[in-house]
Amino acid sequence: MKFSRMALAAALIGCGLLAARAASAEDIKLRIASGHPVVQTYVNLMSTYFVPEVSKRVAARTKHKVEFIEAYGGSIVKVADVLKGVQSGIIDLGGYTETGFGAITWHALTMNKARFAKLPKEVQDIIGEVGREYEALTGKVNEEAYPKQLEQLRAHGVTVKKISDAARKDWANAMKDWPQQKADELDKQGLPGSQVLKLTLEEAEKLGHKWPVRYPIK
Numbered sequence: 001m002k003f004s005r006m007a008l009a010a011a012l013i014g015c016g017l018l019a020a021r022a023a024s025a026e027d028i029k030l031r032i033a034s035g036h037p038v039v040q041t042y043v044n045l046m047s048t049y050f051v052p053e054v055s056k057r058v059a060a061r062t063k064h065k066v067e068f069i070e071a072y073g074g075s076i077v078k079v080a081d082v083l084k085g086v087q088s089g090i091i092d093l094g095g096y097t098e099t100g101f102g103a104i105t106w107h108a109l110t111m112n113k114a115r116f117a118k119l120p121k122e123v124q125d126i127i128g129e130v131g132r133e134y135e136a137l138t139g140k141v142n143e144e145a146y147p148k149q150l151e152q153l154r155a156h157g158v159t160v161k162k163i164s165d166a167a168r169k170d171w172a173n174a175m176k177d178w179p180q181q182k183a184d185e186l187d188k189q190g191l192p193g194s195q196v197l198k199l200t201l202e203e204a205e206k207l208g209h210k211w212p213v214r215y216p217i218k
Contacts, residue, residue, distance in 0.1 A: 026063055026064050026065055027064075027065050027067070028058075028064055028065065028066045028067070028119065028123065029066075029067050029068075029069060030066060030067070030068050030069070030115075031068070031069045031070075031071060031076065032046060032050070032051060032068050032069070032070055032071070032109075033070075033071040033072065033076040034046065034071075034072050034073075035073075035074045036072070036073070036074075037072055037073040037074075038072050038073070041138060041141050041142055041145065042107035042138045043072050045134060045137055045138055045141065046070075046072075046109070046134070047070060047072065049130075049133075049134055049137060050109065050130055050131070050134045051068045051070060053130045053133070054066055054068075054126055054127055054130045055067070055068065057126045057129075057130065058122075058123055058126055061122065061126065062120065062122045062123060062126075064120055064122070064123055066123065093153070093156065093158050096150075096153050096158050096159070096160050096161075097160075097161055097162065097163055098160070098161070098162045098163065099163045099168070099171075100162070100163060100168050100212075104139065104142045104143045104146055105138070105139065105142060106135050106136065106138045106139030106142070107134075107135065107138040108131070108134075108135050109131050109134065109135075111127070165212065168212045169212040169213060171212075172211070172212040172213035173213050176213055176215060179197060179215045179217065180194075180215070180216070180217060180218065183196075183197045183217060194217055194218060197217050198217045201214075201215070201217065
């Protein structure tokens with residue numbers, strides 16, 4: 001399956017957009033950070049697409065100027081601490097198995113809500129606009145890169161194989177209660193866990209995906 005909205009959760013953990021005070025109404029400084037380095041697709045696109053596009057469009061379409069302070073590779077926050085930072089303003093390669101679980105993901109950026117609210121409306125609109133484009137681009141780049149990455153593994157002597165359909169079904173059955181449990185946890189936190197999970201399953205099915213086990217979501 002090459003489509004997933006559950007990647008939003010990984011994106012919330014994997015990257016963050018933090019903000020510093022603007023020197024003036026026309027000179028806005030924002031900190032953008034990730035615990036991962038720029039070799040990661042989504043981090044690379046933060047630096048090569050999101051940052052320059054926001055800066056360029058704000059300069060072209062408003063009277064304001066945006067300057068980003070970029071901090072990747074854990075220089076401000078570590079991978080596990082990125083979301084917390086936003087809220088507060090050795091593996092040996094012998095073999096690789098394609099399990100058929102998960103998806104080629106897209107990623108989203110998160111921004112400090114209080115800082116976002118202080119930005120001029122036209123700057124808010126541009127950040128949202130470029131952010132949506134960035135989300136779509138991460139999925140596209142990941143999908144295009146995946147076959148190349150498998151070939152790179154093979155070139156380095158890694159045996160690449162796929163898990164059997166029977167094993168996938170057994171695995172899926174062993175996890176059949178877990179999706180609803182996690183959705184319930186999010187629902188209790190006031191988040192649309194069940195709603196997002198239902199939407200994910202339904203949208204994937206519209207694209208023709210067949211589940212080894214169809215998880216019922218209340």
